[in-house]
Amino acid sequence: MAEKLKIISLGGLNEIGKNLTVYEFGGDILVVDCGLGFPDDEMYGVDIVIPDFTYLVKNKNKVRAIVLTHGHEDHIGGMPYILKELNVPVYATPLTAGLVQLKLAEHGLLETSTINTLNPGESFKVGCFKVEFVHINHSIPGAVALAIKTPVGMIVHTGDYKIDTTPISGSMIDLARLGELGNRGVLALLQDSTNVERPGYSMSERKVGERFDELFRGCTSRILVTTFASNVHRIQQIINCAAKYGRRVAVTGRSMENIIKVATELGCMEIPKGVFMELNQIKGMPAEKIVIITTGSQGETMSALYRMAFSDHRQVEIKPGDKVIISASAIPGNEKGVSRVIDELFRRGAEVFYDKYSDLHVSGHAYQEELKMMMALTKPKFFIPLHGEYRHLMTHSKLALQMGIEPKNIVISDIGQVIELTGRSIKRNGSVPSGKVFVDGTGVGDVGAVVLRDRKHLAQDGMLVIIVNISSEDGSLVSGPDIITRGFIYVKESEDMMRELKDITIKALGGCAGSNITDFATMKSAVKSELSNYLYKKTKRNPMILPVITEI
Amino acid sequence: MAEKLKIISLGGLNEIGKNLTVYEFGGDILVVDCGLGFPDDEMYGVDIVIPDFTYLVKNKNKVRAIVLTHGHEDHIGGMPYILKELNVPVYATPLTAGLVQLKLAEHGLLETSTINTLNPGESFKVGCFKVEFVHINHSIPGAVALAIKTPVGMIVHTGDYKIDTTPISGSMIDLARLGELGNRGVLALLQDSTNVERPGYSMSERKVGERFDELFRGCTSRILVTTFASNVHRIQQIINCAAKYGRRVAVTGRSMENIIKVATELGCMEIPKGVFMELNQIKGMPAEKIVIITTGSQGETMSALYRMAFSDHRQVEIKPGDKVIISASAIPGNEKGVSRVIDELFRRGAEVFYDKYSDLHVSGHAYQEELKMMMALTKPKFFIPLHGEYRHLMTHSKLALQMGIEPKNIVISDIGQVIELTGRSIKRNGSVPSGKVFVDGTGVGDVGAVVLRDRKHLAQDGMLVIIVNISSEDGSLVSGPDIITRGFIYVKESEDMMRELKDITIKALGGCAGSNITDFATMKSAVKSELSNYLYKKTKRNPMILPVITEI
Incomplete structure (x- = not known):
């Protein structure tokens, strides 16, 4: 059985940002882009989000190169983090390389990294892949699409692009080359979905x-x-x-x-x-x-x-x-x-x-007619929409259908999902680890679901620590209860409530003693549940309650 | 010296929502609308925001009525809260009244409140004011502008409105009546600024x-x-x-x-x-x-x-x-x-x-040409833009200038600011208490700046409680240090750090003992500062640190 090309996105599908796509054939892996994402409202305190690199780290010895389409954060922002894990050569246009180097310098990685620069029209070989940079238009110079020659056929990976017939510097997107690739046969097109909801053409x-x-x-x-x-x-x-x-x-x-x-x-x-x-x-x-x-x-x-x-x-x-x-x-x-x-x-x-309707800004991403033109020129057998939430990917698939690509040849993927490609077939086959890794301060991945859940809870209703010391001999009260609150309520205006909370705590502990309960977990949970009920009834709030019981 | 009409907005200026405007003459106060606002990102855990009613509560005996322009939350959402403070008659159209009653029922205030219903074209008298309901178009039925006859002259208070020549039910806004008022002489126009940034006319x-x-x-x-x-x-x-x-x-x-x-x-x-x-x-x-x-x-x-x-x-x-x-x-x-x-x-x-460009929604607020038409019809001497952030109010003033209103007759106000009006002059004169009152659960105003600051801190970096019991005799360690963290870091993956934190605490307390420091505040602050420095260096994070030191 012939080997298959695997295409795996570790970011950029069903989410905006942190774009990263893996092309794997036999013993060779090529990584395209490594971006960051921005935290959403629920990711309290998180600075940035990067892809989960587990799969690449596990297959370290296969990774031949990282190639970058352009210098925006959602395509290069994860570079310092991935290069700490994998020391592989990087390929990029000069401006993209320059912007990555700024980042690497900040992370002290400049000395240990190798960045090779190429211009549009040039190509390089790594493992079984030959990668050509194709000039495109975007809201940053030095942005390229990739024509990736693989053992199963030619892949066109657009990256972010638009068609600008009157660009500011340089020339229009190299439609001729894209058409030439199409005429020779493109197996699959992976295309930017960002503006697929917008009809017509983007403005120059x-x-x-x-x-x-x-x-x-x-x-x-x-x-x-x-x-x-x-x-x-x-x-x-x-x-x-x-x-x-x-x-x-x-x-x-x-x-x-x-x-x-x-x-x-x-x-x-x-x-x-x-x-x-x-x-x-x-x-x-x-x-x-x-x-x-x-x-x-x-x-x-x-x-x-x-x-x-x-x-x-x-x-x-x-x-x-x-x-x-x-x-x-x-x-x-x-x-x-x-x-x-x-x-x-x-x-x-x-x-x-500042009015967005008064030509003070134009988008750098292709609108529907531009996306269709790319499909028409490259005439791909298979189509995989990239970069977008589910609705973008879905709308993009419908556009591909309109352009005559067969339904069975269009695949909406998800991060971590493995797509297997031969010259004649495309199918999903399993998945690899993927997800969002949170960067908070210098910590990478040490903030996860539990920490975020607690931050959310604290943000909503604050917290209340109740401290009690009891005797190790008979369980009687040695000191306390003392109460500390933060982010809950003005304590000075609620002295009656604080007194009640103390009484409830003493009563709950008394109840435990009466039932011969002596393990701390049960005692804490009794105190917590009584306090929580009282507070919800009284204030309709649920502060985080932390009972601290120490045996003296 | 003749008495002056005071116009004071307690909400709706330099902010979106919680609209409330006070008209005061001599011993009479008329309140127009009492809305709520929604919390912004920084108002962690706050459910809704209402105006500060202090001024009205202080002048309880002067408040003759609350009149409501329409039934949207930003105009009636504060009603249960104000009626708990002031039991005054309410005037509204039937639908507005019906929606207020739903709210009052939830707050158990239905029995004690009096709501008088009027239809457009009808009027009522309270104190020295005569208020007429003028039919307008808006995204809710039963919305009216108010023609308020005061001892100094006629005021037109538009509320939220638009001009819809083909409304769904009822008739177009009563331009004839507004024009008639204009012909008889309108002293001041107070007009909705929400859509002042949009040129042209709103769609029907x-x-x-x-x-x-x-x-x-x-x-x-x-x-x-x-x-x-x-x-x-x-x-x-x-x-x-x-x-x-x-x-x-x-x-x-x-x-x-x-x-x-x-x-x-x-x-x-x-x-x-x-x-x-x-x-x-x-x-x-x-x-x-x-x-x-x-x-x-x-x-x-x-x-x-x-x-x-x-x-x-x-x-x-x-x-x-x-x-x-x-x-x-x-x-x-x-x-x-x-x-x-x-x-x-x-x-x-x-x-x-869902596309907003495909006629699936129209706004209920007047665009520039509609706002100009209202000015042209009512021909006010004085102009005060209402409902908007500063840029809306400013843009609205410029529109008024274009319409020939004299610069000195246009006033951009702020919440709490007192505007004094005679038949011939308008000027700012001092201010009254005003602001945002936060409602969280059943608490009204018990969450303020300090609580919010703490919630923000907790949301960003979580917290760490460190508990130590020391001997009352010689200050030596009886138990601890024990550490609890929430929303900071996975504790299991950071046992080394926890050990270090304990060591630092013991050392800091030792330092205090060595310098004969025995007051708890100083000891806590020493522990906090040492821990905080260590954690920031190590993680670039600033969790809230709460040292709990108990003498046994």
Whole structure:
């Protein structure tokens, strides 16, 4: 029996973010992307979420390489964590490599890692795989689709992309090459589902530039613009617009400064001579000569824009008349943070441009017609939608059906699920360990379901510790009960309740003594249950109750 | 010196929700609306937010009445709480009154409260005020604007409204009456700012009905529709559509059942004979005969739709082929919850219609052109924007400027701020107590800043209790240290750390003893600081640390 190609996503299916797809044939594993995800509301205190790498660690000796499609966090954010487990070569375009190196430096991994850079059109071989970088358009330069030649056939893995006929730098997505691959025969297409719910075509990045031009033209006030730090094309357009209207540009916010530095060094950005200045140079400069590019498009409380709005920035404060342009849409979950900043900017008298319907932002992900064009060009036998919640994957499958792909050749997968591919068949076959690993502070994976459940409980109703010392001789009360509460109720206003809680505790312990119960677990559970009943009746709340009984 | 009219909002300015506006002249106070707000992300465990009533309680003897513009939660949700403090007559249209009565019944206040019902066009007098109900359009029937005749002049208080030339029941907003008021002279307009950011006109509610018709026509599967329970017109349209296509309708979800009952009794809804059925009647009925109207348009985990999707509903489970229509937009903060339900519906094979761009929902709040029309008709001398965050109020003021209202006659207020009005002048003059009062369980106001700060701390990093008993004679260790953690880390995987924590505690206490420190506060703070430093270094986390030291 011939060997089969296994395709396993460890992230990015039925979830947004932490994208990671494994291609395995015989003794060779190729990993595509290793991203992070952001915690949802229930993941109290979690900083970031990364894929569960167990399967890859177990098959360490098979992993030949990690190849990266582009430099967004949801595709590279897990790199420091995976490279701590697997020391394998990495392949990426120069900008992606530069952004990964920033991360590795922070984690002290720069010396021990090998990153090979390639340009679109180039390819490399690892194990039985030959991987070609195909140029595509996206909201970050250096983004590529992958044409992966495997022993069972050619796989096209799009990564995140869109079709932009008028991109800011470089050329349109290499549709010719994708068509050529299609003509030669593509076995399977794995495609980005992010915008599959949107009909039509995405707008060109150039549209935003036109809007910037309108806003800069004739403006006599200071202009501040915030956008995603990684959107190098957007930043290029702001700089071009500033140069056109005789303004100089200062940059604030660490991630923005880092990315501009890397992008400029690598030639992904062109800064006209004399346009950049240090932030402290704005002092005494006329308002109509100033542009400030800043982080904070998501309303993050530590960002430069937030600090400028709330008088917490060392060098700049928002002044009446400032024109502030928010060139981004709020990522779900960030709406309220963004709102808060906008309100504060208004309050300080700034003129704020933020409406998502007014061409201040375009998406970097293909809409329905673009997705269909990719299918039409590559003409895949098999189709696997990637990157999305279930509804995205499902809607994407329906689109594939419309494009004439046979129902039995379309597979909606899930993280950890193994898909087996031959030249003629596709099927699900079992699964491998997968899941969400939580990073909290320096801890990776030491926060799990129990810890989160407790944090949620504490967040909702706070807690109450009740401390009693009893005699080891006869079980009589030596000291206490003492009560500590946090996050439950103002204790000073509820002294009667505290007294009652103590009485209930003493009575519960008395009851245990009366029934000759002496084991601590039973005594604690009796106290807890009595206190809990009383408190729920009295307050309709369920604080976490921790009885501490010590034998003296 | 002539007396002045004071206008004070205790809610609804620089915030969304908990609307309450006070009109005061001499010895008379009229309260307009008393709503609730929903807690934001930082208000851990808070159920609802209500206005601070201190000012009204202090001036109890002056409060003549509470008048309600309509029956939405952000306008009536605080009623049970204010009526516990002030027993004053309430004025409302019949449906608003019916919805308030449901609330009062839950709080056992029905017997002691007086609600007077009036219809649009009617008026009442209290103290020096004469209040007329003016018919307007909104997403709930029985919504009115108020024309308040005061000793200084006529005030128009719009409440929430829109202009719907083709409303579902009743007539278009009474523009004629508003124009008549304008011709006679309106001193001040207080207007809803919710949709002031949207250009143009809002769509008619009837549009949604047309979309329902498309979705019902020729459909052979079961249809489930969810919307806001209070949107009686929307529910009427679903029922009409069901009747048209020979389907019967069952309702699930408590708030939906309650509102339909009240609305039907009051004649605000017309149910064609034989259309309604009990939910258990759907058993054995052909799919093409069934419509289920359900709560859950915001993805609430306790709602009927959520329970049907997650197999937790006693009578209905979502089946492949079911057509589910989500006729609502997600309120900011609810996006993820709504997403979760949609994904689960897809997973069960339902066909889900939810796109906000496809006429499945229209807003009940006036857009810019409608707001301008109200200003043009009423021609107010003074303008005060209500209901909105600062950016809404500011944008609304700019709109008023465009409409020719003089800059000095426009006031952006804040909660608690006193605005004084004569026939010729408007000015701010001081403030009264105002703020957010948190309701958690049965507690009103017993959760404040300190409790919330603690809940946040606990939510982020959990906590650690360290218990030590020392001898009252020489301060030596009698028992412990014992450690309890919750929401911090898996203790079993960190036994070394626990041992270290104990050592650090013993050392810190030893240090205290060595320096002859015997007061507990200092000892606790020494232990806490040593443990905290160690934990932050080791884990980059800051759990709440509670040292418990008992002298035996």
